[in-house]
Each structure stands twice: as C-alpha cells, then as structure tokens.
Amino acid sequence: MADSTNQSTVVAFIHTYRPDGRLDSYMSELVDAFVRCGIRLHLVITNHIVPNLDSTALKKHISEQRLIEYINDVDPEFIFTTNRGGITKGIMEKTHAPILTWMVDHTPFFHHGGGPEDLFCEKDHCIISSLRHVKVFESTYPVLKGRVHYLPFATKVEDFKTSRNVVQDVDISFVGTYFHSGILENLYNYYADSPETIQGLLRLAGKIQSDPDTDILPLIEAYGIRKVLEDFNYNHIYLKWLFVNYISLNQRIKVLDAVSDLGLRLYGTDNWLHVGAYSLNLLGCFQFQKKIDTRQKLVELYQRSRIGLNISHHQAGGGLPYRIFDLLASNALLVTNARKDSDLFHLFGEDVQVPMYKNEQDLRKIVIYYLENEKERRELVQYCNRLVDRGFSFEDRVRSFFEIAGCRLKETGHGQLVKVDPDSFIRGLVRYLYRCGGNKPYSSQEKAAPAGGDRIKKIYHRYATGKQRLFIARQVVPLIPNGIIDMLRKQ
Known part of the structure; x- marks a missing residue:
C-alpha cells in the first residue's frame, strides 16, 4: 500500500564512513532538512544492507525482492542515494520512481553487481558538486546525457550566527581524513617480483597526479597492468580511486606540515597516528582522542579558530567540499588551495576575495600575515559570511532535488523521519x-x-x-x- 499521508515521500539510501555506523554531521543535517521541508523520509543506512561499501552485492541474508516491495509500497516521489549506494539492478528495473544520486564523492559504489556500463539507467538523475565534472560524468556514463546536474554543497548558517562571541584560541584548524593507503601498498607487495608491473602502476600514478580526469583504460593496456584488474577483480574506476586517495594523502601531509609550527590543531580519523612516519611535527598537531564527531563540535571548533584550512581532494578539481561552506559561514578565515577552475569563481565572481595558496610556501606566508593582522582577518571573515548568507542552506538543496526529479514538493509543515529497520529485508x-x-x-x-x-x-x-x-x-x-x-x- 502506498504511503497514505498528504506529505511528499522519499526513500533515501545514505552511507556513512563512521566506524560507529552513525551518519556524519553533514548527512545528519541533510536528513533533518528533508524533515524540515515537510517530507516523510524513509531512511535506509546503506552500510546496513551491504557487507561493506566496496561490495558488489547486498548482504547474503538481505532479500532484494523485499527491498523492492518496500519501495513500491511506499511509492515515493523519488529514490535518493548518496554515491549510488544500495541501488541494485532489481531496484532499477522493478521500481517506478526517479532515482537521484548525489555524488558527494567522485567515485560511485557498485552495489548493483555490474560495471560502469550498467550502473545507471534511463530514470536516473545525477547531482555533482563540481562544475567541471558534469561533462566528465556524462562522458563516463553516456546514459546520463542531459541528466547530470551541478549543485554545490550546503551549510547551516544559523548554527554560526548564534555563537559569534567566543574566544578564538585556536590559530589554525583542519578537520579531515587520513586517506587509507594500505590497499595500494599491498598491491606493490603482491607484485614485488614483477618490476614491470610495479613500473606500470607508478607510471599510471604519475598520469593521474598530472590529470585526475584522465581516462585510464587505454593507459592500463599501454602500461601492461591489465592483470591487476583481473587478479583482484577490480574495475578501472576503483583502481583510479585508490590512486587519487593516495595522491590526496600525499598532498594533504605536505600542506599541513608547512604550517605545523604555527599553531595548527589537526582533527580527523584515528589513522592520522600514522603521519608520524612522515612528520613528527604534524603528529604533534593531531588532537588525540578529541573527536569532531557532531555538528555542534564542528561549529564550536570553527568559531574558536582564527584560520580554517581547506585542502581539496585531488579528484575534486575545482569542486568545493563541505568544509568550504561551513568555514565561509564561521568566525574562521577560510584559506584554500588555488585553482583556475575553482567553483568559488563560478559562484561568487572572478574577483572573489577568499585567500588562496598556490603551494606550501605561499600558504605559510598567507597564514602568518593574517595571524599578525587581525583587523584585516576579521574584515575578510565578515565578507565571507555574506557570501553564503542566502542560497546555500540544506533546505535549498532539498527543494532543488524535487525540481530535478520533476516532482512537486508538498510543504505541509513538519515532516517525519522513518528509520527503516534492515531486518525488514531479511x-x-x-x-x-x-x-x-x-x-x-x-x-x-x-x-x-x-x-x-x-x-x-x-x-x-x-x-x-x-x-x-x-x-x-x-x-x-x-x-x-x-x-x-x-x-x-x-x-
């Protein structure tokens, strides 16, 4: 039986990288925004129905048919998913609602059990938060031609407006992931007796470092490393993802190390402990056991910070991650990496005054300058606050989802969150x-x-x-x- 309320209904598959299985603060805010817009949201945590996010099928005890029946009984306006999580071939074939995939990362999940060629279908719309990747995504997935949409990420400005008057006792802060590199290291160890394979992998890494959007399929053949995909049952998109994470980690360590003696406080995943092998100074900046695991803690940190750093993921290109919009709304001065194709220029004009660094030495000069010139720093912070005062709320994004899906949003007051028990699909x-x-x-x-x-x-x-x-x-x-x-x- 279809959901009988007068509310708009959505079934959402949202993933998490948190070890405790809870949604991160950004996704929690997105879920709350659905409800604030009057939507009855049926939430499935993707991690609950797949063995792990890299899997190519549902858990063995989860019935795809029961999942399909649940969606059809709810009869949602659309199915929403992050990174394509939880979407199977059966869902594509046997449900009727449009499917909206928000690529919050640039590499999708392959829970449908196939490859890139059948990952999407005719009723799909895809949302990308990097302007230049719209065409890249359409080229990679031709079935999506004309249905890849650009939407920047969002923030909740009200969180920062209600806590302006705090002591700023943190000179520089950064919150981010220490990207896992163990899988690539295992690959190198596996092919230790095959120097030509190692050289092929290193050549591929160099090409991806120069251009993260490069098509690696012909390079895999040219460099003689096709057997890597066959030996480990990888597709080329997953192999590329391993390299861009590895490169991103390398960049992140170099940039942070350049300001590690200027009052940096580093927060993030527990495996930042491994950074000591590269920089003892940076390890000393890591805030052991101090988790920024809620929205409230993130807001408090940014309000206490004088400078907030952004180091974009290598594959993001000119796209802007979550933290950009939170920092723009906060007491901290955003300092981010410079790119000619940065979406900052598209969103706020070619003369946008956000400080951008070209390299580690440039970053160090910028940070020292604004730590020593408080009046200028405060003026720039107020300017940045105005940039995101309108048009960047989570509710704005939810309303855009309905427009993209071609559905009318029934804003009938407060909505409802239905947390779907994965045991329903046993x-x-x-x-x-x-x-x-x-x-x-x-x-x-x-x-x-x-x-x-x-x-x-x-x-x-x-x-x-x-x-x-x-x-x-x-x-x-x-x-x-x-x-x-x-x-x-x-x-």
Missing part, C-alpha cells in the same frame, strides 16, 4: 528459522538472542543464498515442513 527462510529457534525476528537494536536462535542466525546469515541452505535447514530444524521450506527458500 529473507523469508531466515525469518522463519529465527522463530523455530525460539527467537522472533529481531531488530539490530535489541539484545542478543537466546542460544538456539543465535546459532541459527549465524548459520543462515552465512548460507542464506548458498546451495547448502536447504541441507543445513533440515539439520538444524528438522521439523520444518518441506512445503514451507520450499516456499520460503524462494523469498
């Missing part, structure tokens, strides 16, 4: 066996099941789609009628 046989084991289907928030049900759960989470499930079912619960097993095993 395969029928597994659900039946839970009950037979003395354990009803339970939500992930409930306490551990009794021993019998727990044992069954573990077995069927592993074998729910395998050939052995019927054999194991009859061993574990021998009294299940054959007719019921035959019916449930198809679900």
